[in-house]
Amino acid sequence: MERTRPIGDVLLQVDDISLSFGGVQALSGVSFDIRRHEIRAIIGPNGAGKSSMLNVINGFYHPQQGRITFKGQTRRRMRPHETSSQGIARTFQNIALFRGMSTLDNIMTGRLLKMHRNFLWQALWWGPAEREEIEHREHVERIIDFLEIQSIRKVPVGQLPYGLQKRVELGRALAAEPELLLLDEPMAGMNVEEKEDMCRFILDVNDEFGTTIALIEHDMGVVMDLSDRVVVLDYGRKIADGSPDAVRGDQKVIDAYLGVSH
Amino acid sequence: MIYREAGQFKTTYRADQAVFPILQDRVALLLILLGAYVGIPMFASEYLVVAILIPFLILSMAAIGLNILVGYCGQISLGTGGFMAVGAYAAYNFALRVPELNLIVVFLLAGGATALVGILFGIPSLRIKGFYLAVATLAAQFFLDWLFSRVQWFTNYTPSGSVAAPPIRIFGYYFGSPAERYLLALLLVTIVALVAKNLVRGRIGRSWMAIRDMDIAAEIIGIRPMFAKLSAFAVSSFIIGISGALWAFLHLGAWEPLAFDINRSFNLLFMIIIGGLGSILGCFLGAAFITMVPIALNQIPAMLGVPISTATASHLELMIFGALIVFFLIAEPHGLARLWAVGKQKLRLWPFPH
Ligand SMILES: Nc1ncnc2c1ncn2[C@@H]1O[C@H](COP(=O)(O)OP(=O)(O)OP(=O)(O)O)[C@@H](O)[C@H]1O
Ligand SMILES: [Mg+2]
Numbered sequence: 224m225e226r227t228r229p230i231g232d233v234l235l236q237v238d239d240i241s242l243s244f245g246g247v248q249a250l251s252g253v254s255f256d257i258r259r260h261e262i263r264a265i266i267g268p269n270g271a272g273k274s275s276m277l278n279v280i281n282g283f284y285h286p287q288q289g290r291i292t293f294k295g296q297t298r299r300r301m302r303p304h305e306t307s308s309q310g311i312a313r314t315f316q317n318i319a320l321f322r323g324m325s326t327l328d329n330i331m332t333g334r335l336l337k338m339h340r341n342f343l344w345q346a347l348w349w350g351p352a353e354r355e356e357i358e359h360r361e362h363v364e365r366i367i368d369f370l371e372i373q374s375i376r377k378v379p380v381g382q383l384p385y386g387l388q389k390r391v392e393l394g395r396a397l398a399a400e401p402e403l404l405l406l407d408e409p410m411a412g413m414n415v416e417e418k419e420d421m422c423r424f425i426l427d428v429n430d431e432f433g434t435t436i437a438l439i440e441h442d443m444g445v446v447m448d449l450s451d452r453v454v455v456l457d458y459g460r461k462i463a464d465g466s467p468d469a470v471r472g473d474q475k476v477i478d479a480y481l482g483v484s485h
Numbered sequence: 486m487i488y489r490e491a492g493q494f495k496t497t498y499r500a501d502q503a504v505f506p507i508l509q510d511r512v513a514l515l516l517i518l519l520g521a522y523v524g525i526p527m528f529a530s531e532y533l534v535v536a537i538l539i540p541f542l543i544l545s546m547a548a549i550g551l552n553i554l555v556g557y558c559g560q561i562s563l564g565t566g567g568f569m570a571v572g573a574y575a576a577y578n579f580a581l582r583v584p585e586l587n588l589i590v591v592f593l594l595a596g597g598a599t600a601l602v603g604i605l606f607g608i609p610s611l612r613i614k615g616f617y618l619a620v621a622t623l624a625a626q627f628f629l630d631w632l633f634s635r636v637q638w639f640t641n642y643t644p645s646g647s648v649a650a651p652p653i654r655i656f657g658y659y660f661g662s663p664a665e666r667y668l669l670a671l672l673l674v675t676i677v678a679l680v681a682k683n684l685v686r687g688r689i690g691r692s693w694m695a696i697r698d699m700d701i702a703a704e705i706i707g708i709r710p711m712f713a714k715l716s717a718f719a720v721s722s723f724i725i726g727i728s729g730a731l732w733a734f735l736h737l738g739a740w741e742p743l744a745f746d747i748n749r750s751f752n753l754l755f756m757i758i759i760g761g762l763g764s765i766l767g768c769f770l771g772a773a774f775i776t777m778v779p780i781a782l783n784q785i786p787a788m789l790g791v792p793i794s795t796a797t798a799s800h801l802e803l804m805i806f807g808a809l810i811v812f813f814l815i816a817e818p819h820g821l822a823r824l825w826a827v828g829k830q831k832l833r834l835w836p837f838p839h
Contacts, residue, residue, distance in 0.1 A: 307707035321698035336707040348683035
């Protein structure tokens, strides 16, 4: 695959992460890294701990053990709003849009962290607050053009079909201009055409904006096409890590997917 | 055919973000404002102004305050009456104890005091939601009721517990007549509505709505839930506090704690449900509706020659409100404001249905 931006140094490193909920061990001793500008797939059977891993990365879950190093800084325990201000954005396996708000407002919300006019300016609106609003609107309109959702700009997202909602959710994450974008099954439940569109968007995001992407996906074809490297989880443990081809041929991976007993 | 946006192309984001993007709407608004600021003070009867318009305006303001909290931020509150009382008694005490204060400053201070109380009672919202939060705000209502009827300092030790507002004098001008007080209320409501609209369409409003629609996702995109919720409580209570002060000073003149009891809280909640949750226009529609229905029930049967007793009228009133609230909660949570928007949409297409 042609790349405008070569894969760089390590952006995120997770070390020896263990996470349990009561008796359920969701992750045990998982370590891997994600490099700048790459698309890193995380795969594994249902319940393997993939979503939990993303939740740990963006501060939604707090692992009992392990370290997370982002942009060279080993971080302390963080809340999601702190990781997002550090440049991590995500989408959810079950869409988590603001259903009562329009497409435009949802994506504008993604830029909230970049807007700074204080309360009094906002109350006044005219002048600085309006200028700021327009400036961010222009950015959001570029995302809307990029994702080809111009026609649903003003539609409340609760009324949109599933595939479009997934696209709006990607738009909201992109609006934050993240350095690391976490996508949890962005193509689940889509038809072939919608999947192709989504693949194209993901590749374009990676290529045009240089965004580093961690991608959870069940469709092996998609994973093989998109990703640079793949981590495989099974029962909360990492069982393989490498290029798509190497992982595909790995016996442990084949066993995990075929459900061979441990 | 008249209500059309054909030919009105929005070429800038600025125009697209306007509160009333369609020309006909702007003209209509201008006419309404003209009527409200010039027509009514000149022609309306004293009864209309005193018994209907002044209360309508002040309740609209309170409804805006409540709607910011409930409709925009999704936090329930049954303590509105109590917060209005805070505004009223704060204004009373500021005016009483620091007589040289300008009355506008007094109203702002009353709003500020109510905002502080609102933040205090909003703290539970950081932990609890829905039903439990409703109960917590109900407790606020009862506590505030108790406070103003038992702690006599607030009522300046008047034996009856009833207090009277000072004369309404601002920059040396005395607002004596009903029309003058109406204009003062109108001006303040206009400003509050504008400020509220500006807030809800901008950054802070989006953070409130994000919390309302899905607080987890809101936090993940960087909104601090604590700041969003408490700022909604603060802004909401600020506006409700001012409306409480106006209710006492411009409408009641003299009042007892009973004026701000739990019924007031429910009354305002009904207004925003019927008018439309998450709509500034809806606050006015809801307030108009709830102020008009009792009057209509008193007058229309009599005009039709079938007078009904006041007791029957008030029962009917409750039944109508009850039925409408059930209807709106189930069928149209965005209330009259949405019906209005749908109607306009139809009109835009009329007479061609597609
Ligand atoms: N909040 C939670 N409370 C309790 N258990 C949880 C929680 N979140 C995840 N788990 C458990 O952790 C394990 C891993 O779940 P996770 O959602 O990370 O899997 P996944 O790999 O994303 O699966 P899927 O492909 O089905 O999305 C599962 O056994 C799940 O039941
Ligand atoms: Mg999952």
